[in-house]
Amino acid sequence: MMYDQTRRKPEKFLGVITAGSLAKGVEARIRTLTPLEKIQTGQFVAVECEGVRFFGLLTDVTLGATSDSVLLDPPYPGDSGSALLREVLHGVYTYGDAHIQPSLSLQNGEDQPRPVRSVPSHFAPVFIAEESDFQQVFGLENIAENGHKFAVGQPLDMDIDVCLDLERFVERSNGIFGKSGTGKSVLTRLILSGLIRANTCSNLVFDMHNEYGSVTKGEYSNQQIKGLRDLFGSRVMVYAVRDRRPGDKAREQRATVADGDIVIGMNHIDVEDILLLRNELQLNATAAESAYILQNKFGDRWMETLLDMDGEALKEFCENNGANSNSITALKRKLGAIARMPFVEKNHRSLRVIDDMVAALAAGRHVIVQFGGSDDLLSYMLVANIITRSIHKKYKELTERYKRTQQAQDEPRRVMITIEEAHKFLTPEVAGQTIFGTIAREMRKYYVTLLVVDQRPSSIDSEVLSQIGTRIVALINDERDIDAVFTGVSGSAGLKTVLASLDSRQQALLLGHASPMPVVIRTRPFDEIFYRAITHGQSSIPAFVRPSNGNGHSDTEGEDDGRESFDEWVKKQDEIQLEKDKADLFG
Amino acid sequence: MTESFLSTRHPFLTEAKNSSSAEPDHAETPVGEVVETSLTGFVAHTYKLDEPPPFGGLVRVRDRGGATEIFGAVYHIATGGLDPGRRAATRGTGLPAQNDEQIYIDNPQLARLLKTEFGVLVLGCSRPHTGSRRSFSYVFPDYPPPLHYSVTLCSDQTLVEFTEDKSYLRAILEAPQVPAEELIAAVLRRATRAREAAGRMFLVDSLRYLARNLKQDYDRFKIIVEKCEGVQ
Ligand SMILES: Nc1ncnc2c1ncn2[C@@H]1O[C@H](COP(=O)(O)OP(=O)(O)OP(=O)(O)O)[C@@H](O)[C@H]1O
Numbered sequence A: 001m002m003y004d005q006t007r008r009k010p011e012k013f014l015g016v017i018t019a020g021s022l023a024k025g026v027e028a029r030i031r032t033l034t035p036l037e038k039i040q041t042g043q044f045v046a047v048e049c050e051g052v053r054f055f056g057l058l059t060d061v062t063l064g065a066t067s068d069s070v071l072l073d074p075p076y077p078g079d080s081g082s083a084l085l086r087e088v089l090h091g092v093y094t095y096g097d098a099h100i101q102p103s104l105s106l107q108n109g110e111d112q113p114r115p116v117r118s119v120p121s122h123f124a125p126v127f128i129a130e131e132s133d134f135q136q137v138f139g140l141e142n143i144a145e146n147g148h149k150f151a152v153g154q155p156l157d158m159d160i161d162v163c164l165d166l167e168r169f170v171e172r173s174n175g176i177f178g179k180s181g182t183g184k185s186v187l188t189r190l191i192l193s194g195l196i197r198a199n200t201c202s203n204l205v206f207d208m209h210n211e212y213g214s215v216t217k218g219e220y221s222n223q224q225i226k227g228l229r230d231l232f233g234s235r236v237m238v239y240a241v242r243d244r245r246p247g248d249k250a251r252e253q254r255a256t257v258a259d260g261d262i263v264i265g266m267n268h269i270d271v272e273d274i275l276l277l278r279n280e281l282q283l284n285a286t287a288a289e290s291a292y293i294l295q296n297k298f299g300d301r302w303m304e305t306l307l308d309m310d311g312e313a314l315k316e317f318c319e320n321n322g323a324n325s326n327s328i329t330a331l332k333r334k335l336g337a338i339a340r341m342p343f344v345e346k347n348h349r350s351l352r353v354i355d356d357m358v359a360a361l362a363a364g365r366h367v368i369v370q371f372g373g374s375d376d377l378l379s380y381m382l383v384a385n386i387i388t389r390s391i392h393k394k395y396k397e398l399t400e401r402y403k404r405t406q407q408a409q410d411e412p413r414r415v416m417i418t419i420e421e422a423h424k425f426l427t428p429e430v431a432g433q434t435i436f437g438t439i440a441r442e443m444r445k446y447y448v449t450l451l452v453v454d455q456r457p458s459s460i461d462s463e464v465l466s467q468i469g470t471r472i473v474a475l476i477n478d479e480r481d482i483d484a485v486f487t488g489v490s491g492s493a494g495l496k497t498v499l500a501s502l503d504s505r506q507q508a509l510l511l512g513h514a515s516p517m518p519v520v521i522r523t524r525p526f527d528e529i530f531y532r533a534i535t536h537g538q539s540s541i542p543a544f545v546r547p548s549n550g551n552g553h554s555d556t557e558g559e560d561d562g563r564e565s566f567d568e569w570v571k572k573q574d575e576i577q578l579e580k581d582k583a584d585l586f587g
Numbered sequence B: 001m002t003e004s005f006l007s008t009r010h011p012f013l014t015e016a017k018n019s020s021s022a023e024p025d026h027a028e029t030p031v032g033e034v035v036e037t038s039l040t041g042f043v044a045h046t047y048k049l050d051e052p053p054p055f056g057g058l059v060r061v062r063d064r065g066g067a068t069e070i071f072g073a074v075y076h077i078a079t080g081g082l083d084p085g086r087r088a089a090t091r092g093t094g095l096p097a098q099n100d101e102q103i104y105i106d107n108p109q110l111a112r113l114l115k116t117e118f119g120v121l122v123l124g125c126s127r128p129h130t131g132s133r134r135s136f137s138y139v140f141p142d143y144p145p146p147l148h149y150s151v152t153l154c155s156d157q158t159l160v161e162f163t164e165d166k167s168y169l170r171a172i173l174e175a176p177q178v179p180a181e182e183l184i185a186a187v188l189r190r191a192t193r194a195r196e197a198a199g200r201m202f203l204v205d206s207l208r209y210l211a212r213n214l215k216q217d218y219d220r221f222k223i224i225v226e227k228c229e230g231v232q
């Protein structure tokens, strides 16, 4: 795409480059006639040079004066000639410098901008970006035409789409940050809608506040925010953590109809899960040690066995195994709280429902896990960790199989796991040991990535933060949180001032892997217009049926209901593949 | 206020100036004759006693070939005895009821004994006509204006055209022995008024141009701005 510098409108002219460096950004002396108060940080600008066009973000404006005498004797209002003096001093004796962080450059004759490796030369003219610049950099939305460019919002001062590249988005773990009420959850719903429509990955959403599945009331009057199930029907499956024990009539039936109830046997609760809950349960380090001793001794029955021990048995166990009896007693008391959760069963159980979920994800469906509406952090963390652990395990198997066969149809379907309150899973103390930390670090190797949604990024392990590919950041005020958001981002000093200047709702800074350059957006409204656009021309699909049987979903049957488990299914697929390979080899 | 500083000097000039500026360029009437000349400036005597062009006014003189005109600003005006050795003496009564103007009516010979002279700082010249628009170059002419050639006060239209380019301001700033701040302010005030509604923009642009040339001398710049405040 050739470009023509002269086509730019004179009123978009901002100034000329006067100083700077690639690392720190460049300075532009602002054109004399532009009133400084009209220049906003966060604006997208273009710099025109001989044969190259640079794109960048205006991150700051500084005031300067060429002579100290002006500042020593400034025109005060009411002094003779002061109004005229102020007006004529601006641009010559006094001036504004715009700080610009260049991100991309476009060579004359090429049509794809590339990351910058040089700086614009002295006196290159700087312009406020126009529509065509946005198109050149961010492309046009095309998910309705099976593309992967998704409009997530518009620039502050223009009505043109800013698109995220969803294919690049799912290649890495991502983060949506912002303080409470800035629109993180709606933004997450927006992006999930794009991902579902573009079909770039399967999504698993741990829906702590019960807001992703079906319609919720917005904070504006009469605002109805649709859920993903409402928008995408059977593409999205809803599983709910069981919130009452069978036969427990006291509790109300859940309002939403779910595709399955999640129940977890104690045998599936690992020491790792308990460690994650260390803060919530107020367990000390010796308690953790004791838990490991128990697990070594009793395997997956460790919790069940501990809870069954009476005082005598406890004492005996401690004596025989060198465990601290105080801490074991404390551990037993704390685990009692977990045992009383309505979805935890003492009996040995299969992970049938979870297997179903994984199969659905692998087959391209999306799954929302609901938590019965109660904001119970303990059950949220426990269930999310257990489910994610088994997904990780299955996906490791699937990936290894794909590595062996190298058959296109064996390539696992990408899964992105959305977690709210992500810092609970990713604090520096636990991120090294828990599954979410592992996924964040291993990244795309096993086709599973995270979408972390959080209001306290400073509590997230910095190693995890530095692995995050695309960041979407709404207003944050806390210094530490701001620093955390930019962990591993170069040239972040300027972006911090931009971030601090965002509105407190429906504005965000977009940066990273899926956005060619940092940009400030007004978030796309999640409303009727969007619902129509995102579902337009989409065919409906039948309800999901597990590949191996058609019994529907139920978890109340016992261990052996004749259905093969997911492991068996995978094993069988492997055998079939092996037979095929043999047939290929030996004719 | 338009002619305030002139009307105190001469009550009749207001009328004369107004009628000339309303007429097209070619009808501008000569106001004086060159009596001393150099490349950088010249001195002229007025045709009529006490009817000089105003301070800061733009005047022009044709060159000998007739193709080029030389432009300058009036920076000095003085009236005195024709004979340099002789000064004027008092002629009034000193009584409170005296009408000063009556002195001229009672002594008509004064017009022959006195002379009014004005000094002009050369600012540029017009290039030979190309098409209909006149264009200016803000450099010295090849030769000084010829002695005894007539000096004409330019119309507002010419003033507007000549001051469009701001380079002439630097010539004033750098001229020795002229009251530069006063002269600049006077030229700017006239050129601003001549532009009517567009005047303010012109004034701001011109002052910015000056500011760029006075970066090292804020105090001087501030004086000029103060002298321009309140114009229009
Ligand atoms: N893109 C949007 N379209 C329409 N409404 C929005 C949008 N973004 C935010 N809102 C409004 O802002 C409200 C708060 O947004 P949201 O619940 O997403 O905030 P949050 O950052 O997730 O807050 P919390 O940290 O408390 O969970 C919504 O209920 C809705 O009314």
Ligand SMILES: [Mg+2]
Residues within 6 Å of the ligand: A184, A185, A186
């Ligand atoms: Mg939220």
